[in-house]
Amino acid sequence: MTPRLPRWLWPEVPHAEPAGAARGVPPSVRRLVIAARLRWRRRLLLLRALRKRSELCAITDRTAAIEPGAILGAATVRNEADRLPFFLSHMRRLGVRHFLIVDNASTDGTRELLAAQPDVSLWVTGGSYRRSRFGMDWLTWLLARHGHGHWCLTLDADEIFIYPHWETRDLAALTDWLDRQGRASFGALMLDMYPKGRLGAAQVAPGDDPLRVLEWFDAGNYGVQTQPRMGNLWIQGGVRARRFFADEPRKAPTLNKIPLVRWDRRFAYVNSTHGILPPRLNRVYGEAGEDVTSGVLLHTKFLPGVVARSHEEKTRREHFANSSRYDDYYDALIADPELWCERSTRYRGWRHLEAMGLMSRGGWA
Amino acid sequence: MGVGFIMLCHTAFDRAAQVARHWAERGCPVVIHVDARVHRHGFARMQRLVAGVPGIRFSDRHRCQWGSWGLVAATLSAAEVMLRDFPQVNHVYLASGSCLPLRPVPELVRYLADRPRTDFIESVTTEDVGWTVGGLDIERFTLRFPFSWRRNRKLFDASVRLQRRLGYSRRIPDGLVPHLGSQWWCLTRQTLQAILEDPRRAEFDRYFRSVWIPDESYFQTLVRLHSHHVESRSLTLSKFDFQGKPHLFYDDHLQLLRRSDCFVARKIWPQAGRLYRSFLSDKLAEKSPAEPNPARIDRLFSKATERRTRGRAGLYMQSRFPRDDWDHGRTAAPYSVFAGFSDLFENFEPWLGKLVGTRVHGHLFAPDRAQFAGGETVYDGALSDSAALRDYNPRSFLTNLIWNTRGERQCFQFGPADVQDILPFIAADPHAQVSVVSGAWAVPLYRSGGDFTTIRREAARLQKLETWYLSVLRAGWAKARVRVWTMADFVADPMEPMQTIIDEITPRALRRPAEAPRLVDLTGFGRFLQQLRNQGMQPVLMGDFPLEDEPLAPPRRARPAGTK
Numbered sequence: 001m002t003p004r005l006p007r008w009l010w011p012e013v014p015h016a017e018p019a020g021a022a023r024g025v026p027p028s029v030r031r032l033v034i035a036a037r038l039r040w041r042r043r044l045l046l047l048r049a050l051r052k053r054s055e056l057c058a059i060t061d062r063t064a065a066i067e068p069g070a071i072l073g074a075a076t077v078r079n080e081a082d083r084l085p086f087f088l089s090h091m092r093r094l095g096v097r098h099f100l101i102v103d104n105a106s107t108d109g110t111r112e113l114l115a116a117q118p119d120v121s122l123w124v125t126g127g128s129y130r131r132s133r134f135g136m137d138w139l140t141w142l143l144a145r146h147g148h149g150h151w152c153l154t155l156d157a158d159e160i161f162i163y164p165h166w167e168t169r170d171l172a173a174l175t176d177w178l179d180r181q182g183r184a185s186f187g188a189l190m191l192d193m194y195p196k197g198r199l200g201a202a203q204v205a206p207g208d209d210p211l212r213v214l215e216w217f218d219a220g221n222y223g224v225q226t227q228p229r230m231g232n233l234w235i236q237g238g239v240r241a242r243r244f245f246a247d248e249p250r251k252a253p254t255l256n257k258i259p260l261v262r263w264d265r266r267f268a269y270v271n272s273t274h275g276i277l278p279p280r281l282n283r284v285y286g287e288a289g290e291d292v293t294s295g296v297l298l299h300t301k302f303l304p305g306v307v308a309r310s311h312e313e314k315t316r317r318e319h320f321a322n323s324s325r326y327d328d329y330y331d332a333l334i335a336d337p338e339l340w341c342e343r344s345t346r347y348r349g350w351r352h353l354e355a356m357g358l359m360s361r362g363g364w365a
Numbered sequence: 366m367g368v369g370f371i372m373l374c375h376t377a378f379d380r381a382a383q384v385a386r387h388w389a390e391r392g393c394p395v396v397i398h399v400d401a402r403v404h405r406h407g408f409a410r411m412q413r414l415v416a417g418v419p420g421i422r423f424s425d426r427h428r429c430q431w432g433s434w435g436l437v438a439a440t441l442s443a444a445e446v447m448l449r450d451f452p453q454v455n456h457v458y459l460a461s462g463s464c465l466p467l468r469p470v471p472e473l474v475r476y477l478a479d480r481p482r483t484d485f486i487e488s489v490t491t492e493d494v495g496w497t498v499g500g501l502d503i504e505r506f507t508l509r510f511p512f513s514w515r516r517n518r519k520l521f522d523a524s525v526r527l528q529r530r531l532g533y534s535r536r537i538p539d540g541l542v543p544h545l546g547s548q549w550w551c552l553t554r555q556t557l558q559a560i561l562e563d564p565r566r567a568e569f570d571r572y573f574r575s576v577w578i579p580d581e582s583y584f585q586t587l588v589r590l591h592s593h594h595v596e597s598r599s600l601t602l603s604k605f606d607f608q609g610k611p612h613l614f615y616d617d618h619l620q621l622l623r624r625s626d627c628f629v630a631r632k633i634w635p636q637a638g639r640l641y642r643s644f645l646s647d648k649l650a651e652k653s654p655a656e657p658n659p660a661r662i663d664r665l666f667s668k669a670t671e672r673r674t675r676g677r678a679g680l681y682m683q684s685r686f687p688r689d690d691w692d693h694g695r696t697a698a699p700y701s702v703f704a705g706f707s708d709l710f711e712n713f714e715p716w717l718g719k720l721v722g723t724r725v726h727g728h729l730f731a732p733d734r735a736q737f738a739g740g741e742t743v744y745d746g747a748l749s750d751s752a753a754l755r756d757y758n759p760r761s762f763l764t765n766l767i768w769n770t771r772g773e774r775q776c777f778q779f780g781p782a783d784v785q786d787i788l789p790f791i792a793a794d795p796h797a798q799v800s801v802v803s804g805a806w807a808v809p810l811y812r813s814g815g816d817f818t819t820i821r822r823e824a825a826r827l828q829k830l831e832t833w834y835l836s837v838l839r840a841g842w843a844k845a846r847v848r849v850w851t852m853a854d855f856v857a858d859p860m861e862p863m864q865t866i867i868d869e870i871t872p873r874a875l876r877r878p879a880e881a882p883r884l885v886d887l888t889g890f891g892r893f894l895q896q897l898r899n900q901g902m903q904p905v906l907m908g909d910f911p912l913e914d915e916p917l918a919p920p921r922r923a924r925p926a927g928t929k
Contacts, residue, residue, distance in 0.1 A: 168617040173634055180610060189683045220746020220769035223758035224681045233686055237761075242749045249757035256683045285686045289693060291676040294684030343747040356746075357680045357768060363606050363673030365666050 034229055035279075042277035045268040048133075049140035055127040056102065056138055059111065062121045063098070063146045070097035071171050072152045072263075074143055076135030078104040080157035081113055082305065085207035087157050088117065094161065095170035096153060100142045104129050121146075129318040136269050147263035151175040154259050154273050155297070160211070161188065161259060162350055163295030164361040175262070177293075177364055185276065186260035187284030188295040189358055190253075191217050192238045193347065194302045194339040202304045210300040211347060218242060219345040219356050222255065232256070232275045232282035239339050244329045251325065257297060258284055293362030296353055302339065310334050368393050368477050368551075369454035371443040373436065374462030375400035375429060377635035378407065381462030382414035385421055387645050391470040394420040394451040396443040401426040401435075422446050431515055436548070436580040437573065444557055455481060458551040463632040464601065465614075465640060469649050473628045476654065477551070484556050484592045487546030487599045488585040501525070505577040506543045507534045514577075538565070538572050546585040549601035549631060552592075559591035560584065602627035602659045604666045607674055612666060616640055621665065627657040679768050679796075681761060695794040696767040700775040701870055702797060704831075705805025705852070707778045709859075710882035714738070717776060717882075721870050726777035729766070730759070730784045745769040752784070759787040767796075774870060781806050781830035792837050797845035799838060800866050803831060804852040804907030808885060811893040821900045831906055851908030859884065 025033075066072070073096040077084065088099070099120040103111050104127070114122045125138060132138055143152055151171070155161055163174055163186070178186060193214035195202040202213040222237035233256045241252035257273045261281060269276050276282060286292045314330035317323035345356070353359050370388050372395055374381040385395045397415070399408050408426070415421045424443040429435040440459060447457055456477045466473070491502040501508075508528045512520040537543065552560075563569065569587065573579040588595055602625050604612040611632050614622060616639040622630055633640055643649070676685050678694025687694075707713045707727070718725040718738070727736030734742075735750040742750045746769030748762070749755075755762040767775055779799075791797045806827045810820050838847045846869075850862055860881055891910040898904065 165615065165617060169615045169634070170636070172636060173613075173615060176634075177613070187683045218747035220765050221748045221754075222682070222765070223754075223761035224683075224686055225758060225761075226686065233683060235683055236758075237754075239747070241754060242743070242747060242751075245754075246749060246751040247753050249754045285682075285684045286676055287686065287688050287691075289676045289678075289687045289691055290674055290685065291672040291680075292684040294682075341743050341747060343743045343745060345747070357677065357682050360677075360682070360684050361669065361672065362684065363669045365604075365612055365669035 038230065038277055038279055041270075042266070042268050045137075045140065045270065045277070046144065046266070049137045049144065049268070052127070052132055052137040053141040055125045055132070056123040056141070057125065059103075059122040059124055060115050060120065061123075062119070063100070065119075066098050066146060066150075068149075070150060071095055071175065072097065072147055072150050073099040074101070074139050074147070074152055074154045075099070075157055076102045076104055076129070076139060077106065077110060077114075077157045078129070079106045079108045079110060081106070081108045081110045082206040083157045083210070083300065083303075084110065084113055086209060087155075087160070088120075090160055091153070091155075092119070093170075094153075094166065095172050100139070100146055102135060102138045102142070104135065130321070130323075134272055134319070136272065140268050143263050143267075144265040148265040150263055151178075152261055152263040154261070154269070158300045158303075159190065159259075160298040160300060161295060162298060162353075162359075163188070164293060164350060164354060164359065164364060166295075166350060171260075174364075175260075178262070181363075183284075184262040184264075185258050185281040185284055186293070186295065187233075187256065187258050188260075188297045189222070189235060190238075190255040190257055190297045190299050191353075191358060192240055192255075192299045192301065193217050194239055194344075196338075196340040196344075198336050198338050199302050199333075200304050200307045200336045204303060210303055211298065214298075214300055214302060215347050216340055216344040217347060218343075219358070223249070227275070229279075230270065230275050230277070230282055231279045232258075233285055234274075240329075243337065243339055244332050258282065259297065260295075291360040291362050293364045294359050296350070296359045298347075306333060307336050367451075367453045368456045368458055368474055369447050369451050370395045370458045370460050371440060371447060372397045372460050372462055372464075373400075373429065373439055373443075374398065374411065375403055377462060378411045378414060380633070380635045380641065382411060383641060383645065384460075384462075384465060385415050386418050387466065388470065389415075389418045389420040392420070393470060393474070394422070394447065394454060396422045396424050396447045396450075398424045398429075398439040398443045399426055400439075401428040402430075420451075422450055430513075432578040432580070434574045434579050437583045440580070440584075441561065445561060448554065448558060448561070455554050456551055457554065457557050458600070458629070459549055460601065460629055461549070461631055463635070464549075464629050465631075465633045465644055466629050467602070467622050467625065467644055468628050469647075472654070476628070479654075480596075482553060482555075483594050483596050484550070484552045484588055485596050485598060485600050486550035486552060486585060486588050488544040488588055488595055488597050489546055491543050491545060501577060502545070503543060504529075505545075505582065506537055508577070509533075509535065509575055510577045535575075538568055540590065541569070541572075541586055542589060543582060544585040544589055545582050546597070547599040547601070547603065548580040548584075549599050549603065549629075550584060550588075551600050552584070552588065556588060556592045560587050563587070563591070600628045600657060602630040602657070602662075603632070604659075604662075606666075607670045612669075614640065619643060621662045625657065625659050625662050626655040627659055679764060681764055694796075695790070696764055696796045697771050698767055698774070699796045699798060700767055700777075701866070702777060702779050702791060702799045704779045704800065705802030705855075706800070708780070708805040708808045709802060709852070709856070709884060711885055713882050714778070717867075720867060721774060721776070723774045723776060726775070728780060728783050729763075729777040730755070730779060730787060732782070732784055735762070736778075756784055756786065759784070760790050763787055763790065776870075781827040781834065785830060785834060788834050788837050792840065792843040792845050792847075795844040795846075798866070798869060799845050799847045800862075801835065801838070801847070801849045802852050802855045803835060803849055804828075804904065805855075806831060807852075807894070807897075807904060807907060808887070808890070811890055812885065817896070817900070821897060821902050824897055824904065825902050828902075828904060828906060835906075851906065853908030853910050856884070856887065 073091050101114055101120055101122050103124045114120050129135055194216050195213045204213045218239045222235050225234050227234050235256040236252040245252035254274045258276050259273050310330045310333040313319050320326045370393055372385055389395050399411055424446045427435040427439040429439055512524055514521045573583045606612055613632050613634045614630055615634045616637045679697025714725040724738035726738045729735045734752050735755050737744045737750055748765055810824055891912045894904050894910055895912055
C-alpha cells in the first residue's frame with residue numbers, strides 16, 4: 001500500500017538547511033557577513049562600556065595589588081550583604097585572588113562590607129542596572145582595564161560556581177588544564193536550587209552556606225537548542241520553566257553561562273554571561289558527540305528573601321529588558337510558592353551532578 | 366650499588382628541588398639540568414634551593430624545546446656528569462622536575478640491585494607502536510623536519526607531504542634499527558657508558574639531530590646496540606590523553622597512585638601538596654617487593670578518553686550538543702513507540718506494562734498534555750507534562766525522558782491525533798522501535814458516535830497525517846526499526862505481531878503473554894468504513910475490511926503460557 005501523496009505531504013528531510021539558505025546567498029558569504037556584523041557588535045559593546053565608565057566611582061581601588069596570572073572575580077551586586085560573606089569565602093577557597101565588584105546603589109551595608117575586604121576593589125554607581133545591560137557595561141570596562149591576560153570569573157552574588165573536582169583542585173589547576181587544551185572559556189549550567197516547603201519558610205542566617213536550605217533541584221528537564229549566529233547554546237528549563245513559564249516556555253530564563261574566560265581586552269559579554277564575543281569563545285560544547293569539561297552555577301535565588309525582593313524588583317523593573325511581561329512571574333513568587341515536588345532531586349555533590357549529565361569532567365581525569 | 370637520578374627541569378623549581386633533596390638525602394645522587402631558556406634568576410633560585418646538599422650536581426644547560434634535540438643533549442651531558450662524579454652508581458634513572466617518587470627509595474634501590482644487568486626502557490620497533498602523534502612512525506627517521514610541529518603545523522604538514530611526494534628518504538646509519546618509546550628510562554652504567562663512548566657517537570648524534578622527537582627514539586634505538594638485557598617498559602608511570610598530552614596527577618589521585626606500585630609518577634600538579642607530603646614522607650609504608658603495575662589504574666584514564674572522544678550517548682547539555690547529522694546515540698537507550706494499539710485494545714497499556722515489566726505511557730505527544738504512565742503530572746527528572754513546554758522543544762523532551770529513565774525501557778503511544786513535530790527525529794533514531802497499526806485511529810471515531818460530518822472531516826485529517834508519518838518512517842534516511850500492519854491484517858491475528866515486538870523488547874525473557882489484551886468490539890466497523898466512503902472519503906490505511914461482520918476474526922485468545 002503506497003498511497004499517492006500531495007507534494008506538501010512528502011516527508012521532510014529532518015536536517016533541513018538553516019533559515020536564510022533559501023534566499024540564494026552562498027553559505028560562505030553568509031558566514032562572512034555574520035562574522036563582520038558580530039565584529040561590529042563587539043566593537044560597539046566595547047565603545048558602550050567605555051562611555052559607561054563615567055558612571056563608576058571607585059571606592060577602594062586595590063587593583064595595583066593584582067599579581068600577574070592571578071585569577072580574578074567580577075560581579076555587579078545590589079543589596080547582597082547576606083549572601084556576600086559566603087560568596088566571597090567560596091570564591092577565595094576556589095582560588096580567586098582579587099575581586100572587581102560594582103555596587104549598584106545598595107542600601108543594606110553591602111558597600112561597607114565590601115570596602116572592608118582586603119582583596120576587593122570596589123566601585124559604586126547609581127546608574128540603571130537595566131540600561132547598563134544588567135551591569136555588563138560596567139564589568140566589561142573593568143575587565144578590559146584590569147582583567148587582560150587573566151582568567152576571570154564573572155558571577156552574580158547568588159551563584160555558587162562548582163566544577164569537576166572543585167573540592168580537591170583549585171581554579172589554578174582548572175585554568176592550567178584549559179590552557180593546555182587551548183581553551184579560553186569554560187561553560188556552566190545555572191541550576192536553580194530550592195528548599196522543600198514554602199520559600200519564605202526556610203531559615204538561614206546571613207553568611208551561612210545557602211545550600212543547607214536550598215537542597216533541591218530539577219535534574220532532567222532542560223531544553224537545549226543552538227543559536228546559529230553566535231554559535232552559543234540556549235538552554236532553558238529547570239524549576240522556573242516548570243513552575244512559572246509552563247505556558248510561555250520561550251520566556252523562561254536562559255540557563256547556560258560562560259562565567260570563566262581567559263580575558264582579553266577585546267572581549268565583550270553580550271547578554272549577561274550567556275554569550276560572549278568573539279563567537280569562538282561560545283564553543284564550550286562538543287559538536288561531534290564528545291563531552292567537554294563543564295561546571296555548574298548553583299543558583300541560590302530562592303532563599304527566603306526572594307519573596308520580599310520580588311515585590312521590589314517588580315516595581316523597580318530593572319531585571320528584564322521588557323519587565324512588564326514578567327509581572328506574572330513576580331506575582332507567583334510574591335505568593336510564596338512551594339517549588340519542591342516528588343520528582344525533585346537532592347543535591348549530593350558534583351559527582352552526582354555529573355552522573356546525571358548536568359556537568360562533565362570531559363577528558364580531565 | 367646505587368641509583369642516580371638525572372632530573373630535567375624547566376619550571377616549578379620548588380617541587381623539583383624538594384624531590385631532588387629527597388633523593389639526594391637518601392643516598393641517591395642527582396644531576397639536575399635546567400632548561401637554558403629559564404632566566405638566570407630561575408637558575409640561581411634552583412641552585413639556592415638545593416644548596417648544601419651533597420650528591421647534587423648541575424650539568425651544562427641546553428635549550429629544551431618540545432621534541433627537540435636539546436632534550437637529548439641535556440640528558441647526555443647530565444649522564445656524563447653522573448658517570449664521572451658518582452662511581453658508585455650502577456643504574457641511572459631519567460626523571461623530570463615534575464616527577465614524584467611513589468615508593469620509598471630503598472625499595473627502588475633493592476629492586477634495581479636485584480636486576481643489576483637490566484635496562485628498563487620502553488623500546489618498540491616503529492611497526493609496533495600505535496600511539497605516535499601526527500601519524501608518523503618510520504618517517505620520523507627518514508624525513509627532515511625543518512618546521513616546528515607545535516608552532517607551524519601547516520608548514521610542518523606541507524613539508525611532510527612534499528617529501529612524501531618527492532619520495533625523499535634519508536639514509537638511516539648502518540646497524541641502527543629505529544625504536545621508539547617513552548623518554549623516561551632507567552639504564553645501567555654499562556649501557557649508558559657504551560652509548561656515551563661509542564666510537565660512532567658523533568655520527569649518530571648528527572643523524573638524530575634531525576630526527577623528529579629524538580628524545581623518544583635516541584636512547585630507545587641505541588640501547589639495542591649496547592644492552593644485553595632490555596626490559597621494554599618504563600618504571601615511570603605516565604598517562605597520556607587522546608592527543609598525546611600527559612595527564613597531570615592531583616591530590617585526589619593519591620589512592621590511585623598508591624595502587625599502581627610504580628616507582629615514579631609523572632606529571633604531578635605542582636600545587637598537589639597532599640601528594641608531595643604523602644609520598645615524600647618517611648612514614649611511607651614499605652610494601653612487599655611488588656612489580657609496578659600501571660595498568661591497574663588505566664580504567665580512570667580510559668574513561669576520560671572515552672568521554673572526551675565519544676561522550677555519553679543521548680545526553681544533550683551545556684557541554685555536549687552533537688550536530689544534527691550525528692546519528693551515533695541520538696537517544697540514551699532503546700524505546701518503543703506504539704501507534705494504534707491503544708485504540709484497538711481496551712487495556713493495552715497496563716497489559717504491556719505487566720508483560721515487559723515497565724511503566725507504559727499513554728500518548729506522550731497528545732495535544733493537551735503528556736500522558737505519563739500512572740497519570741503523573743511531573744515525571745522522572747522533574748519533567749513536566751505541560752504541552753507548551755514539551756512542544757517548545759519536543760526533541761529535548763524526548764531525549765530527556767529517555768536519559769532520565771536510563772535502565773528502564775520506555776514505551777509510549779503515538780497517533781495522528783498527536784503533535785507530530787517529533788516524528789522525523791524518532792524516524793532517524795536507531796534506538797526507536799516503532800510499531801504501527803495503520804488506520805486504527807478510525808476505531809475511536811467509530812465508537813464515538815456523534816455527528817457524522819464532523820467524524821468524516823476528522824477521519825480525513827487523521828488519514829492525511831498518518832499517511833505523512835508513514836512516509837516519514839519509510840523514508841530512505843529513516844533508521845528506526847519500523848513495523849507497519851494494516852488494521853485488517855493485524856486484527857486477523859493480533860498475537861503473532863505482538864509476540865515479535867515483545868521478544869524484541871525483552872529478548873531474554875521467554876515469556877509468552879498469559880492472556881491477550883482485550884480487543885475492542887469491532888462489530889459494524891466495516892459498515893462504518895463504507896459509510897465514510899459513501900460520504901466521499903476514501904479510507905485506505907485500514908486495509909480491506911469486509912462490509913459485513915461475519916468474516917471478521919473474533920478476538921482470539923492467545924494460548925496460555927506454557928502450553929504448546
